[in-house]
Amino acid sequence: MGAGYSFNLRVLLPYFSDLGWGAVVTLELSVLAILISFPLGLIGALMRLSGNKVSRGLATTYVEAVRNIPILVLLYILFYALPAYGVPIGAFTAGMLGLAINSTAYTTEIFRGGFAAIPAAQYEAARALGLRPIPIFLQVIFPQVFRVVLPTLGNQIVSVVLASAQASIIGVGELTYETQSIGSKTFRYFELFGLAALFYIACVQLIAVFWRLFTRGAARTLSAR
């Protein structure tokens, strides 16, 4: 540490509640984006695998377009362009939608990989047993797909939490935004960004541990059926 700068966390005490609320918004943003994108990703994967050329083309175009554009550009388009066409949109909604749109593309690919991992014999065997298409999907295929994709979905949750920091740039009052705004008042950037980094690291590690337990539990439940 250079001359004139000394580590001091006490200066930040009055701002701890702001940081805490910022962290809550970070979590809200991430949870909503995940809850929207996971089911949409499943639908996207079914579209990519369907026999219908149009739905396959749509889903493929969506995935390729979104995965090859930075999230920040997507956030700017939502936040600045939609109001220009008379669609009023707040920062939080734009941030959440941007994260969800991005995450849907990746989740589509994750589910697609899961379906690809199921051998065709599973479909044939289920059909030979006289099962109809919907039970084949719900009772035979989906439980297996679910088990294949669970670990990768955990990585996707982590990606969404990390990406949510970019919502600060369009003014969503989440943790990174609060960190920066308190920094501009106190100039305690070193402590602030250190704390924020620790929060994200703790979050990610907790998600990883929790998800591993969840995956193991789910695998046991599914194989017990």
Next chain:
Amino acid sequence: MISSGHFLGYVVLLLKGAVVTLELSLGGLVIGSVLGLVLGLMRRSRFGGLRALALLYIEALRSTPFVILLFFIYYALPLALNLDIPPYLAAISALSLHCAAYMAEVVRSGIDAVVKGQWEAAYALGLTYRRVLGLVVLPQALRIMVPPTIGVYISTLKDSSLASIIGFVELLGQGMAVRESNVGRNTTDILLAVAIGYFIMCYSLSRLGRYVERRTQQKSRAVAEAGERLSAVVLSPGGV
């Protein structure tokens, strides 16, 4: 909308920005790959201390948003160290440090993909650790590492768009500057042009990655088949 005469001028600016984006992200990838190679080798070192250190770095960097790292270098380090860090230096340092954590994992899995028998055979021939690594393992690992490295380049290229928020003018920075010089007008077309710019760069890279991956697989299959034929001949009773 911006009138078409102006728009052409803006496209030239955006193209310049795209070149800067390519340079910035390539710089981050190159420095990050060098650091990543060191970290990846540390992960497979004989010394527990080095392994732990590398793991700590990789986990910490991969669990921190890139924006936080960038802000830390741009806002916190100059105050703490009494240094002047210009946006360009902050952006390329952050990209390199971030990229290094991901490249370390690419290097580690590349080394792991080389079968153990290769190490054992090379040691049995009396080669030292350094020679085994440099002459036997790394040349094989490097070929496996090319497609995932292209993947890391794509995400580094997308991350480099965040350099625009600390005032570095790359593709997105140019786009935002054009937006600001057209206050009050609908500048959706500029944002879309920026998006298309990123799409063209990233999509071409991902196609290249897929092509290289397919070729690597074909080549390694050919090598494996040649090996099988050879051992079939050598091991078959009566031999050649």
